Amino acid sequence: MSEAAANLEQKEKKSSSSISNLSIFVKLLLKSKTGMLGLIILLIATFVAIFADLLAPYDPVEPHLSYILTPPAWQEGGTSQFILGTDNLGRDVLSRLIFGTRVSLIVGVLSVVVAGAIGLFFGVISGYFGRWVDQVMMRIVDAFLSIPSILFIMVILTVFSPSLWMLIIVIGLTTWVNYARIIRGEVLSLKEREFVKASQTIGTSHWIIIWRNLIPNVMSTFIVISTLSVATTIILEASLSFLGLGIQPPDISWGGMLNDGRDYLATHWWMGTFPGIAITVTVLGIIFLGDWLRDVLDPRL
Amino acid sequence: MNLLEVKNLHTHFHTDRGLVPALNGVSFSIKKGEVLGIVGESGCGKSVTSLSILQLLGNKGKIEKGSIQFKGQELTTFTKKQMRKVRGDEISMIFQEPLTSLNPLIRVGKQIAETILLHRENYSKNQAKEHAIKMMKMVGIPQAEEKYSQYPHQLSGGMRQRIMIAIALACNPDLLIADEPTTALDVTIQEQILGLMKKIAHETGTSIIFITHDLGVVAEMVDRVIVMYSGQVVEENDVVSFFEAPKHPYSQGLINSTPAIDQGQKLEAIRGNVPAPANKPNGCPFHPRCPMASDICKTTVPKNTYFGKQEMVNCWLYDKEAKTS
Amino acid sequence: MKKYITKRLLEIIPVLFIITFVVFVLMYHAGDPVAMMLPDEASQEDRENMREALGLNDPFIVQYGNFLKDISTGNFGESIRYNTQALPLVIERLPASFELAGVAMLVAILISIPLGIWSANKRNTVTDLFITGGSVLGKAMPNFWLGIMLILILAVNVQIFPVSGRGTLVHLVLPAITLGTSIAAEMTRLVRSSMLDTLGQDYIRTASSKGVPYFKVVVSHAFRNTLIPVITITTLQLSIVVSGSIITESVFQWPGLGLLLVQAVNARDMAVVQAAVFIIAILVIVVNLITDLIYVLIDPRIKYS
Numbered sequence: 001m002s003e004a005a006a007n008l009e010q011k012e013k014k015s016s017s018s019i020s021n022l023s024i025f026v027k028l029l030l031k032s033k034t035g036m037l038g039l040i041i042l043l044i045a046t047f048v049a050i051f052a053d054l055l056a057p058y059d060p061v062e063p064h065l066s067y068i069l070t071p072p073a074w075q076e077g078g079t080s081q082f083i084l085g086t087d088n089l090g091r092d093v094l095s096r097l098i099f100g101t102r103v104s105l106i107v108g109v110l111s112v113v114v115a116g117a118i119g120l121f122f123g124v125i126s127g128y129f130g131r132w133v134d135q136v137m138m139r140i141v142d143a144f145l146s147i148p149s150i151l152f153i154m155v156i157l158t159v160f161s162p163s164l165w166m167l168i169i170v171i172g173l174t175t176w177v178n179y180a181r182i183i184r185g186e187v188l189s190l191k192e193r194e195f196v197k198a199s200q201t202i203g204t205s206h207w208i209i210i211w212r213n214l215i216p217n218v219m220s221t222f223i224v225i226s227t228l229s230v231a232t233t234i235i236l237e238a239s240l241s242f243l244g245l246g247i248q249p250p251d252i253s254w255g256g257m258l259n260d261g262r263d264y265l266a267t268h269w270w271m272g273t274f275p276g277i278a279i280t281v282t283v284l285g286i287i288f289l290g291d292w293l294r295d296v297l298d299p300r301l
Numbered sequence: 302m303n304l305l306e307v308k309n310l311h312t313h314f315h316t317d318r319g320l321v322p323a324l325n326g327v328s329f330s331i332k333k334g335e336v337l338g339i340v341g342e343s344g345c346g347k348s349v350t351s352l353s354i355l356q357l358l359g360n361k362g363k364i365e366k367g368s369i370q371f372k373g374q375e376l377t378t379f380t381k382k383q384m385r386k387v388r389g390d391e392i393s394m395i396f397q398e399p400l401t402s403l404n405p406l407i408r409v410g411k412q413i414a415e416t417i418l419l420h421r422e423n424y425s426k427n428q429a430k431e432h433a434i435k436m437m438k439m440v441g442i443p444q445a446e447e448k449y450s451q452y453p454h455q456l457s458g459g460m461r462q463r464i465m466i467a468i469a470l471a472c473n474p475d476l477l478i479a480d481e482p483t484t485a486l487d488v489t490i491q492e493q494i495l496g497l498m499k500k501i502a503h504e505t506g507t508s509i510i511f512i513t514h515d516l517g518v519v520a521e522m523v524d525r526v527i528v529m530y531s532g533q534v535v536e537e538n539d540v541v542s543f544f545e546a547p548k549h550p551y552s553q554g555l556i557n558s559t560p561a562i563d564q565g566q567k568l569e570a571i572r573g574n575v576p577a578p579a580n581k582p583n584g585c586p587f588h589p590r591c592p593m594a595s596d597i598c599k600t601t602v603p604k605n606t607y608f609g610k611q612e613m614v615n616c617w618l619y620d621k622e623a624k625t626s
Numbered sequence: 627m628k629k630y631i632t633k634r635l636l637e638i639i640p641v642l643f644i645i646t647f648v649v650f651v652l653m654y655h656a657g658d659p660v661a662m663m664l665p666d667e668a669s670q671e672d673r674e675n676m677r678e679a680l681g682l683n684d685p686f687i688v689q690y691g692n693f694l695k696d697i698s699t700g701n702f703g704e705s706i707r708y709n710t711q712a713l714p715l716v717i718e719r720l721p722a723s724f725e726l727a728g729v730a731m732l733v734a735i736l737i738s739i740p741l742g743i744w745s746a747n748k749r750n751t752v753t754d755l756f757i758t759g760g761s762v763l764g765k766a767m768p769n770f771w772l773g774i775m776l777i778l779i780l781a782v783n784v785q786i787f788p789v790s791g792r793g794t795l796v797h798l799v800l801p802a803i804t805l806g807t808s809i810a811a812e813m814t815r816l817v818r819s820s821m822l823d824t825l826g827q828d829y830i831r832t833a834s835s836k837g838v839p840y841f842k843v844v845v846s847h848a849f850r851n852t853l854i855p856v857i858t859i860t861t862l863q864l865s866i867v868v869s870g871s872i873i874t875e876s877v878f879q880w881p882g883l884g885l886l887l888v889q890a891v892n893a894r895d896m897a898v899v900q901a902a903v904f905i906i907a908i909l910v911i912v913v914n915l916i917t918d919l920i921y922v923l924i925d926p927r928i929k930y931s
Contacts, residue, residue, distance in 0.1 A: 147910065151868070155648065158891045239768060239769075244888075265777075266782045276774065279766075279771065283767075357831060394835040406924070419837050465832075
């Protein structure tokens, strides 16, 4: 009996997880142009974030007072010292962009880790145990879902002063509902499948079923939502920083760069243009990768 | 003259995963007033055949070769506009799943009237409605006036299929293609629908192509049978000889795997599965599953052998050359 | 139907409860308002009297109860920036926000529904590639940056539109495009995938088999079915509209609720933040309720009882 259950489980795992077959995965990635492009963009961004200290030509917070608002090198008045020009305090835009990558990725990834952990826990528990547990949990999810998360974030940031870690936790705490909703749906259908039923019949404990049967099977969905969430989170962070509610100076973020010189953005195009391009390209890369993962892993989203 | 004559029809699908040759030289014909059955397992190309006739193959499917003559006209050369005039007016179709085949957001009566308005330009909206109600009565829907303004989800499965039949017959077509019209229904409802279709065939003289995998339905409904396997016609026969003396080993297998009440025989399933159109075996496509396969079947595709005008089989067992060589 | 509406209205209560609770807990921990209200030289006794008078020494539950009582009468307290009641300040900003969000929504619908339908019907062609590519780009581009770029190009370099503010119709153009495109980016994707799904349905094949011309199949058989899932996701769309409005108003200094909220948060103006969040939450809930009711008009399968 238990052997039969184990066999069934094995079969299910084989058929449902294509990640295990790495070589097929890589082959598929090579075939998709946008997926590949997304991966390359993300790898470059990660590289830049890690080696920011080595790559940046200047200290990103150091003002060069005689070079305030210098245009990019190729424009009249520009100098090859500051390839992308300087901002209203004479700081090197390129160096700031490079350091900004770090903050964007850290906030993007870590917030998703926080939100994903809460959402996964919530979704699995709610879906697996059902009944009143599900009722109560889903009411909470509904409440969160009906209020745009930016409102919660703004309220929290009124009370606590924003910092990098604060931002990560706040974004994580307010964006987990989407995971919970989707994972719960997956679990609801998974728990009716034979391999879960079989495990239940032979008296496997709930937690072992959740850990061994449910979580591995919702992983592909989870990975896809997580990837796409990194993209939205980066935009959210940038927006908050732009509104002055996110990363505070002297820490550098792309959204913060746009906030720093709001009055200069329109008249000195390089200050506003480059951080925006950086955000757009990074987010685009992550969306490409996420969409490709969705096609390959094919979760029911 | 035959009402419809399909000759050497090849239909291919160009999918993301490559070319799928769904039909490879299908030929058959149907006379006025005749009921023709097309049988075979799922994936043999039965539905593709019917969709090819109406050219409803979507973006990916394409008729590559062959001819479809309908009332002496070549349908494959028709423009889209000409084809639209044929559909629903001269040739109409009934699908397997009545619930999903009806638009859930449009009142059933309107769905019937729509066909009428499309093809009968001189009809006013009221006339179309009257005609639709008449059709609903004809297919045995009680309280037709009331049901006219109901939505598909408010009707039972059998009633929905009657609506589908009413839509198909609304313009009194010459040919009705019924693609597994009773498969999704309960057994008792099946009987009613089959009875209704028989009555219609009898009263209106409409020719019917009846696609099914249910040999019981074949025995009850049709005059003549063609058996399809892997995108080809492997046997053509009148219904009596088909059941009494099936020629192709596949036909024999189909009949042996169908339970019959009066016979105490053991049921035998045909081993194996229908090959996917994309990776067909060499030679006769049925040979891997055929109990009588010989060496030639593995290498060379058999030719059609004819017995009289209406009987045909595509199998080496009946090929004289094969026997002598 | 009436029963359903009542049920939905009752469901709002726990949601409002959660919001007020979160807001209150945060305020409770926000620190001592007395310190802000009294001058530095006030004595310890003065402070204590003030605390007692404000009810700040009451237990948590009692304070929460008082808070609920206050907001149920519309009393959110006084704004420290404007020295007036917070709620009227918020209400006063509503028309401007409605104007912008409404026009932007209209822009979004006018862009996304035709484009989504078009690209679904031209699946895997160059047209489709352009439209889907455009919508992905729209999603990847932060809308405050789009706003800045629009100002840079159309208000500073070529001076067609004003840089900021509200007043004439010209003032509305850039903000509406900014907010509209960010909504449209997501919506186009949604309409496209919903349309693709609908076009694959059996009843579409039935319609074609009846001889219905393709254009009519799309318009009269597929369109309404396509809208159903699009409306379902309005709940998620709304959060794009809300966050988009807050940001767009801020970029263009559009005197709406969003700008007020951002300024209040930056100034730690608690009363205004509370009132604004509360009003926005109620608006979101009401809009959700309305979409649910629109459902009934479109989909006869849904009967609320």
